[in-house]
Amino acid sequence: MANAAQLIALLHLASLTLPAHSFSYSQGLEAAVHVGQVSDETTAAAWIAEGLDVLAVCEAPLWLLQFADWQAGRFDTVAERDTWFLATRQTRELRLETSQMGWSLKRLIQQMEWGDGALRSALAARASVTFPTAFAAAAALNVDPHDGMTAYCFAWIENQMAAAVKAVPLEQAAGQRILFSLHAAVVRAVQEASRRAACHPPELSTFSPGLGVLSARHATQYLRRFQS
Template sequence: MMQATLLLRLLQLASPSLPVGAYTYSQGLEAAIEAGAVHDESSARAWITEALGVVADFEAPVLWRLLKGFAARDRAAVTYWTECFVAARDTAEFRAETIQMGYSLSKLMGELKVADDALLKIMASQPEIPLPTAFAFAAEALDVSHEAALLGLLFSMVENQMLVCVKSIPLGQVSGQRLLLSLHPAIEAAARHAQVLEDDELSNWAPGLSLLSMQHEVQYSRIYRS
């Protein structure tokens, strides 16, 4: 029964219905679609796979460290990795995205009253709360295992990218679900990779993505906020 309870908590945390505004962001994908780089199921799979690789090299291992920090109630570690992540957002859109979603998730968790005082004090000490910090905080408050939380965040990111493709290329619903299913092995590989990287191996180097994000900031017609 306990395993079922924790699974349900993970499903709720990774659900697209979580009111943090994820559906309003494309993480640069809308600009790639506008440029014609993503135009069908095959190119969508290639884009999401590459994007997942970037996340596996930086955002996911930062989340892994934040999960460890919250579990140990180590405010210094949480603050360090939070600041590192915010500093690594290299466009205005990407920075605004993670701060808005992090704020929304942390506020939600506070209103649900599931976190202990030590966790709340750590969160209160952060001047800015990006999404990985809020997600790690929520996972610890809900007693979701670190491995499950990492998979949950990666899956929710990939699912959101798939939904952007369904709505904006557009892809059919069956194509979208086929795409999502085909990416399960890549999500698992990304989670494994994130857990073994040393601190000096972390990198968010993705100049093409950064340029697309900058272009999206001045794109004439757009649906998404990033």
């Protein structure tokens, strides 16, 4: 971490108060609770850890690639990868989730005037933008890419923990134990994402059939509190 200003920027971006509406989504966790796959603190922790492994092989390395291209002004490449990522989302719910969160963050970036004019213009030109692409644009605020990736992964597990506390349900202390137990897993996820992003071509894997099945089931689930 280079300085306090960068740390504060990362804490801001990783905050659950960021109006990207991540609290509305469980990314399949609510469906896992519904079918009994997640039922207590232990199974919730296992679910989130497995989800972090999925994040580390596609969304996280893609974030690093988007971050580098935003900074270098390679906006056409950003757009191509963003379109590809949206196409890899396995269900309608998952596509709507990343698009809606991306739109909210895109709007905030314009309102806050984060980044330079060229970046904001390129972002505004996108009719639709996924969440990792928008977050990568926001994190271009003079932060280290690996620190930004760490913040991204931590924000993801924190949101999953908050969803588990509501959906299982769990005590707040159980949620914090889950979050603390995954500190080392976040470090490993960032390392794996960095390795995959550095490969030529990048090693991106979208294989997560269990998540796809649960997400599809969630779309017709009778009672639910989350949008995905």
